Amino acid sequence: MLKKLQRFGGAMFTPVMLFAFAGVVVGLTILFKNADIFGPLADPNHMWYKVFQVIEEGGWTVFRQMPLLFAVGLPIGLAKKAHARACLETLVSYLTFNYFLSAILTLWGGKFGVDMSQEVGGVSGLTNIAGIKTLDTSIIGAIIISAIIIAIHNKFFDTKLPDFLGIFQGSSFVVIVAFFLMIPCALITAMVWPIIQNGIASMQGFLISSQLFGVWLYTFLERILIPTGLHHFIYGPFVFGPAVVEGGIAKYWAEHLPQFAASTEPIKQLFPQGGFALHGNSKIFGIPGISAAIYVTAKAEKKKMVLGLLVSATLTAIMAGITEPLEFTFLFIAPALFAVHAVLAATMATVMYAFGVVGNMGGGLIEIMTQNWIPLFKNHSGTVFTQILIGLIFTVIYFFIFRFLILRFNIMTPGREEDDGTEVKLYSKADYKAKKGDLNSKDSFMDQALIFLDALGGKENIQEVNNCATRLRVSIIDETKVRADSAFREGGAHGVVRNGKAIQIVVGLSVPQVRDRCEDLLKV
Numbered sequence: 001m002l003k004k005l006q007r008f009g010g011a012m013f014t015p016v017m018l019f020a021f022a023g024v025v026v027g028l029t030i031l032f033k034n035a036d037i038f039g040p041l042a043d044p045n046h047m048w049y050k051v052f053q054v055i056e057e058g059g060w061t062v063f064r065q066m067p068l069l070f071a072v073g074l075p076i077g078l079a080k081k082a083h084a085r086a087c088l089e090t091l092v093s094y095l096t097f098n099y100f101l102s103a104i105l106t107l108w109g110g111k112f113g114v115d116m117s118q119e120v121g122g123v124s125g126l127t128n129i130a131g132i133k134t135l136d137t138s139i140i141g142a143i144i145i146s147a148i149i150i151a152i153h154n155k156f157f158d159t160k161l162p163d164f165l166g167i168f169q170g171s172s173f174v175v176i177v178a179f180f181l182m183i184p185c186a187l188i189t190a191m192v193w194p195i196i197q198n199g200i201a202s203m204q205g206f207l208i209s210s211q212l213f214g215v216w217l218y219t220f221l222e223r224i225l226i227p228t229g230l231h232h233f234i235y236g237p238f239v240f241g242p243a244v245v246e247g248g249i250a251k252y253w254a255e256h257l258p259q260f261a262a263s264t265e266p267i268k269q270l271f272p273q274g275g276f277a278l279h280g281n282s283k284i285f286g287i288p289g290i291s292a293a294i295y296v297t298a299k300a301e302k303k304k305m306v307l308g309l310l311v312s313a314t315l316t317a318i319m320a321g322i323t324e325p326l327e328f329t330f331l332f333i334a335p336a337l338f339a340v341h342a343v344l345a346a347t348m349a350t351v352m353y354a355f356g357v358v359g360n361m362g363g364g365l366i367e368i369m370t371q372n373w374i375p376l377f378k379n380h381s382g383t384v385f386t387q388i389l390i391g392l393i394f395t396v397i398y399f400f401i402f403r404f405l406i407l408r409f410n411i412m413t414p415g416r417e418e419d420d421g422t423e424v425k426l427y428s429k430a431d432y433k434a435k436k437g438d439l440n441s442k443d444s445f446m447d448q449a450l451i452f453l454d455a456l457g458g459k460e461n462i463q464e465v466n467n468c469a470t471r472l473r474v475s476i477i478d479e480t481k482v483r484a485d486s487a488f489r490e491g492g493a494h495g496v497v498r499n500g501k502a503i504q505i506v507v508g509l510s511v512p513q514v515r516d517r518c519e520d521l522l523k524v
Contacts, residue, residue, distance in 0.1 A: 015069040015070050015072075015073035018062045019063075019240075020320075022059050022061065022062040022063060023254065023363075023370070024366060024367060025059030026056060026059040027372075029053075029055050030257055030375055031375050032048070032052045033258075034261070034375070063254055063255075064251075065130075066142075066240060066251065067129055067137070067138065067142035068129065070142040070143055070240075071094040071142040071143075071145060072087050072090055072091050072094075072146075074090070074143065074146040074150060075146065075149070075150050078150045079150055079153055079154065080154045081158070082153075082157055082170075082171075085153075089153055089174045089175055089178065090149040092175055092178075093149045094145050094149070097189075098129050098130075098134040100182055101134050101135055101189055101190060102132050102134040104187060104190050112190045112191060112194055113194045114126075114190070120136075125194060135193055136246075138247070138248070139240050140242070148185065152177050152181070153174050157171070158170075159173055211353075212354055216350040217346070218279075219349040220342050220343065220346035221234045223341065223345045224338075224342040226327065226338075235277075238276045243276070245273045249277045249360055250277075250360055253277075253359065253360040253371070254371070256270075260380075261376050261378065261380075263379065267357075267359070267376065267383055268356040268357070271358050273358075274358025274360065275349070277359065277360045277362050278352055278359070278361050280321055280361040280362045280364065280367070280368060281387070281391055282345030282348060282349070284364065284365055284391060285392065285394050285398075286345055286394060286398050287323055288398075289395040289396065289398025290341065290402050291314045293399050293400075293406060294306065294406070294415070297403055297407060298415025298416055299416060306414050309414060320366070322364070322508075322509060327341065337402065337405060337411065340402070340405065341398075344397065348390065348394045352386075352387055352390050355386050355387075360372065443517070445510060445514050445516075446520075447491070448507070448510075449517035449518045451490055451491030452472065452491050452493070452505055452518065453521060453522075454483075455491070457476060457477075457478060457481030457482055459521065459522055461476050461477050461481050462475075462518075463476060463477055465518045465519055465522065467514075467515040470509060470511055471504045471506050471507065472505040472507050472514055473502070473503070473504050474505065475501055479500060479503075492507070494506040494507070
């Protein structure tokens with residue numbers, strides 16, 4: 001079950017990767033249309049304003065079509081074969097589901113407590129999906145329907161029909177089966193979802209009223225579950241789903257950012273739900289403190305090598321919000337340190353929230369600056385400075401706590417290893433070539449794939465391959481054939497998570513390309 005949840009969570013990240021760039025575009029265009037900053041240029045009749053109005057509309061694509069993106073994105077990670085065809089099948093079937101649901105509610109909406117004559121949005125519980133006026137099931141409905149279609153695809157895509165029915169094989173057969181299954185799915189949704197919507201509204205009120213404890217618990221769970229790969233299930237319903245606000249924090253924040261920026265009211269009063277998206281602060285302020293502690297506790301003769309390793313990992317965490325390479329370093333060496341990190345991250349977010357800091361801050365510095373600090377600075381500079389001050393204080397707290405724990409318990413963080421002649425480094429492709437002498441491709445991703453498959457026990461030991469943002473997730477047949485972590489480091493891996501037959505290789509941001517090469521090799 002854990003393996004299936006991890007695989008499902010990793011697949012959810014496929015569409016999530018698109019939101020960072022979209023958020024930056026929307027944040028910058030809102031900034032460039034701000035008359036307080038750009039004066040006459042930001043007049044709605046000026047060409048400057050009109051140009052950025054056009055660009056902003058393009059930036060809204062992923063926010064306005066979130067259900068479609070999640071519906072189509074999941075097959076990329078979950079389909080066992082013919083991924084592209086699975087995406088097409090899911091798109092058609094998800095639209096069919098919404099057409100069925102719209103028709104049912106138009107004819108019998110009153111019986112289900114739904115008034116289809118209302119405008120979409122607000123308290124109506126309705127939305128538009130690809131021009132279909134339907135019940136707003138948010139990304140939850142999209143994910144459930146997508147999972148159903150993927151299951152049908154995996155079971156029936158290769159079904160052999162009689163020759164005279166051959167035109168209905170493959171994707172056509174999957175869509176036919178899904179077509180008839182979508183009717184009861186739509187009917188069940190019409191009966192059940194209005195009740196769930198009422199429950200979500202109650203949960204929103206509870207979470208908001210819980211305030212400091214709610215923010216602490218949310219942030220703690222989001223961090224502590226990273227090793228399991230289940231953290232997607234924590235932040236997904238908050239940031240992209242209806243847990244605390246309609247449409248998710250990411251969409252709501254971007255839509256209302258101009259009003260928040262123009263208002264002089266405390267930003268926490270305007271958007272108290274924004275406390276549930278402060279987990280990015282630990283990436284910007286916590287990781288530097290951890291890195292500094294690892295550096296100062298390293299042996300004098302190894303400090304230079306350790307610094308070289310830490311600089312790139314720390315900058316990646318701060319700027320892009322990708323923390324796994326560094327977090328997994330001390331996770332595998334001393335898991336207790338990771339628990340301390342989760343507690344500190346949750347405490348930092350809670351303190352910031354207590355002092356009025358809210359927003360959409362799940363990523364790195366680029367995202368936080370463009371979507372929060374720069375647009376809000378004119379009327380909320382005090383909040384921005386408060387956030388930075390609290391963050392820097394926690395950087396110091398992180399440093400002293402990690403330094404104390406590393407020294408007190410003699411934890412073998414990088415640079416503190418025993419002098420056994422082993423060099424402190426991340427192994428590269430060149431190192432592997434020199435050792436093995438059997439990699440000659442000009443494709444570094446292919447070289448990594450070859451190394452990882454070899455370390456996993458060979459192609460015959462692989463059941464399936466998947467990935468999330470930075471990790472290659474592999475289901476293997478015999479875990480005893482999987483080699484030591486050092487074998488994966490020879491391919492540039494930052495770490496390995498082992499849960500029985502479920503193996504996660506921390507690759508980094510190039511993991512989609514490595515996964516593609518692995519799948520190519522498995523087909524040979």
